[in-house]
Amino acid sequence: MKKKARIRVGNRFIGAGEPVFVIAEIGINHNGSLATAKKIVEGAMFAGCDAVKFQKRTPELCVPQGQWYVERETPWGHIPYIEYRHKVEFNTEQFAEIDRFCRERGILWFASCWDEEAVDFIEQFDPPLYKAASASLTDHDLLRRMKATGKPLMISTGMSEMHEIIDALDAIGSQNLLVAHSTSAYPCPAEELNLRILHTLQRMLPHTPIGYSGHEVGLATTWAAVALGATFVERHVTLDRAMWGSDQAASVEIIGMHRLVRNIRDIERALGDGVKRVYASEIAARKKLRRVPGRTQPAMDGEYLELSPLKMQSGGSRTAKALTLGSELEYTD
Numbered sequence: 382m383k384k385k386a387r388i389r390v391g392n393r394f395i396g397a398g399e400p401v402f403v404i405a406e407i408g409i410n411h412n413g414s415l416a417t418a419k420k421i422v423e424g425a426m427f428a429g430c431d432a433v434k435f436q437k438r439t440p441e442l443c444v445p446q447g448q449w450y451v452e453r454e455t456p457w458g459h460i461p462y463i464e465y466r467h468k469v470e471f472n473t474e475q476f477a478e479i480d481r482f483c484r485e486r487g488i489l490w491f492a493s494c495w496d497e498e499a500v501d502f503i504e505q506f507d508p509p510l511y512k513a514a515s516a517s518l519t520d521h522d523l524l525r526r527m528k529a530t531g532k533p534l535m536i537s538t539g540m541s542e543m544h545e546i547i548d549a550l551d552a553i554g555s556q557n558l559l560v561a562h563s564t565s566a567y568p569c570p571a572e573e574l575n576l577r578i579l580h581t582l583q584r585m586l587p588h589t590p591i592g593y594s595g596h597e598v599g600l601a602t603t604w605a606a607v608a609l610g611a612t613f614v615e616r617h618v619t620l621d622r623a624m625w626g627s628d629q630a631a632s633v634e635i636i637g638m639h640r641l642v643r644n645i646r647d648i649e650r651a652l653g654d655g656v657k658r659v660y661a662s663e664i665a666a667r668k669k670l671r672r673v674p675g676r677t678q679p680a681m682d683g684e685y686l687e688l689s690p691l692k693m694q695s696g697g698s699r700t701a702k703a704l705t706l707g708s709e710l711e712y713t714d
Contacts, residue, residue, distance in 0.1 A: 385397045385398065385588075386586075386587065386588050386589055386590050386591070386612070387399060387590065388533050388557060388558075388559060388590055389533075390402070390432075390489070390509050390510050390533055391432075391489045391509035391510075393431070395559060395590050395592075395612055395613050396590035396612050397590070397612065399612065400646070400649060401607055401611065401612060401613060401614060401645050401649060402431050402432070402592070402612065402613035402614075403429070403430045403431050403432075403613070403614055403615075403641070403642050403645065404430065404431065404432045404433070404434050404613065404614065404615040404616075405421070405424075405425035405428070405430040405432070405433045405434070405615075405616070405618040405638060406433075406434045406594075406615050406616060406617045406618060407421050407422070407425075407433050407434060407435055407617075407618060408434070408435065408436045408493075408617060408628050409435075409436055409469045409626065409628070410617065410618070410619045410620075410624070410626055410628055410629060410632060411469075412456060412469060412624065412625060412626055413468045413469045413470075413471075415471070415475050415478060415479070417620065418435075418471075418479060419479075419482055420620060421433070421618055421619065421620060421635075422479075422482060422483060422486070422488065422490075423486075424618065424620065424635035424638065425488065425618055425635075425638065426486060426488050427635060427639065428618075428635060428638035428639040428641070428642050429639065429642035429643070429646075430488070430618075430638065430642060431488075431489065432488065432489035432490060432491065432509075433483065433488060433489075433490050433618075434490070434491055434492060434493065434512060434615070435471070435476075435479070435490065435491075435492045435493075436492060436493050436495065436514075437470070437471075437476075437492045437493070437494050437495065437499040437502060437503050438466065438470060438494075438495040438496060438499055439495075439496045439498040439499055439502075440463055440466035440467055440470065441463070442495075442496040442498060443466070443495050443496055444462060444463055444466055448462050448463075449461060449462060449463040450462070450463065453465055455468070455625075456625050473502075473505075476502075476503075476506060477506070480506045489509050490508065491503075491508040491509060491510050491511060491512060492508065492511070492512065493511070493512035493513065493514045493517075494511060494512075494513075494523070494527060495514065495516075495517060495523075496523065497522065497523055497526045500523070500526045500527055500530065504530055508532065509532065509533070510532050510533040510534065510535060510559075511527040511530065511532055511533070511534050511535070512534075512535045512536075512537070513527060513534060513535070513536045513537065514537055515537040515538060515539030515540050515541065515563055515565045515594075516540070516565070518536060518537070518538060518540075518541050518545055518546070518549050519541075519545055519548070519549070521548075521549065521552040521553070524536070524549060524552060524553045525552065525553060528553050528554075528557070531557075532557075533557045533558070533559060534553070534557065534558055534559070535558075535559040535560075535561060535592075535613075536549060536558065536559070536560055536561065537561045537563045537594050538560065538561065538562055538563055538582075539563035539564050539565030539594070539596075540565040546560075550586075555586060555588065555589050558589055559589065559590045559591075559592060559613065560582055560586060560589055560590070560591050560592070561591075561592045561593060561594040561613070561615065562575075562576070562578045562579050562582060562591065562592070562593050562594070562606075562611075563593070563594040563595070563596070564596065565596070566596060567596050567627065567628060567630065567631040568596055568597055568598045568630055568631040569595070569596045569597045569631070570597075571597060571602060574595070574597060574602055576593075576602065576605055576606055576609055577609070579591055579593065579606060579609045579610055579611055580609065580610070583610060590612045590613065591610070591611065591612060592611045592612050592613035592614060592615070593606035593607075593611040593613075593614050593615070594614075594615040594616075595614065595615070595616050596617065596631040597631070598630075598631065600633070600637060600640060600641050600644070603616060603641060603645075604641075604644055604645065604648060607645050607648050607649070608648055608652070614645070616632070616633050616638070616641065617631055617632035617633065618632055618633055618634075618635070618638050619632035619633070619634060620634065620635065621634065622634060
């Protein structure tokens with residue numbers, strides 16, 4: 382039996398034969414405000430997203446020590462970079478509130494963890510899966526730590542060459558894994574999206590759900606990724622792209638996210654199953670407009686047709702028997 386590229390996440394599946402799983406990446410677009418984070422969660426729910434995603438870092442582990450005391454312009458004025466990093470990180474109580482808020486409203490939430498301590502921190506909330514950011518693809522110890530939780534792991538492949546993706550797969554295996562094509566530019570120009578990589582990854586990993594994590598401006602290219610077979614998509618979401626923060630410009634506002642999801646569902650319906658058939662909606666037009674050899678007027682229901690010989694490319698001819706409109710056509714040599 383052929384194994385489907387499908388993985389259970391929370392109360393649903395991601396992969397072959399399933400609706401596209403849409404992730405609203407909040408990241409740190411909340412700028413350290415729990416109230417803003419809740420508004421974005423509510424906006425993602427309004428848009429029809431399946432999950433929201435946050436980020437979690439241990440600043441002392443993720444920020445090079447030489448940058449700790451470099452002053453940066455922030456919403457809190459000029460402050461050391463390490464202080465800024467702490468201000469945009471939610472603590473245990475804040476994430477507990479996020480957990481309660483999302484569970485009560487029935488939307489999944491999870492996080493991309495940038496260090497092993499962050500994995501231990503997020504694990505206390507029992508998320509349905511983990512995400513490894515593109516920057517973490519070569520941190521095999523971190524990937525192994527997330528896999529060790531037993532939860533599905535989604536890896537992004539931006540800023541990577543193919544051998545680095547293969548090395549990561551060698552390190553952690555392909556079981557319980559989801560792979561997202563991505564280009565790590567914020568925002569990303571269309572000519573660098575390289576969406577055909579989706580097909581490359583699908584051929585390389587036929588039993589692994591392949592998706593798309595986009596950082597472009599606009600929605601059309603994410604819809605194109607769905608048409609190319611992405612089983613999940615992730616886009617950054619914000620209340621206002623003019624808000625402070627490095628990810629805001631490549632983010633989608635709530636109304637845009639609503640359009641994104643609505644049209645993804647239209648694309649899913651439009652793709653169909655690949656089996657050619659005549660639909661009920663076509664019957665009236667078929668009866669009225671379908672042309673047949675030797676006639677200048679469309680046939681009426683129940684009328685017998687006498688067809689002239691049909692010339693074949695081989696040079697021979699075949700004559701059709703008289704038939705009633707709607708019956709199958711039979712040939713005699």
